[in-house]
Amino acid sequence: MNLSDKARVENDPQRAIPGRPQTFLSQVPDAQFSAGGTMKHAGSTALDQLERTLHDLRELPGLKEKSRGVFYQAGKAFLHFHEDPTGLYADLRRGDLFERFPVNAVTERAEFVERVRLALGHR
Structure with a gap:
């Protein structure tokens, strides 16, 4: 499966699993998709809920x-x-695409900040 096929599959609301956050790739820089329509x-x-993450x-x-x-x-x-x-x-740029990550739980937020560090080349 190539990248554009993967993006189509992962963005397809028909393949969404209810109650499970979706991570997907999109070729649209400001993509706004979710299983229920636009996001x-x-x-x-x-953003007030994410203030600690924003600070980091x-x-x-x-x-x-x-x-x-x-x-x-x-x-x-x-x-x-x-x-x-x-x-x-959170949408994080990966080359020409953005990858979406859930940032609801404290652990998800910490993992996301670590992903950003790695994407920036920081250890």
Whole structure:
């Protein structure tokens, strides 16, 4: 299965498992998909829940927060957050694609920050 096939399969709401967050790849830089339709960028209240994570991300060299919760690296959108009724999600750039990660639990948030560190080349 090539990457575009994987993105189609993982973005297909018919293949969604109810109650299970979906991680997916999209070729659209600002993709907003979920099993229930569109997923909006995280608003102020949602970002308030992620303040500790945002603080940790702000400490990483190489990231610039252009607006609250929207980070750039080398002039390109690098990560941002979404919310929908199933929870909070972070999109992290992987080349020309974004990969979505759930960031609802403290452990998910810590794992996400570690993924960002690795993506930036930090140990």
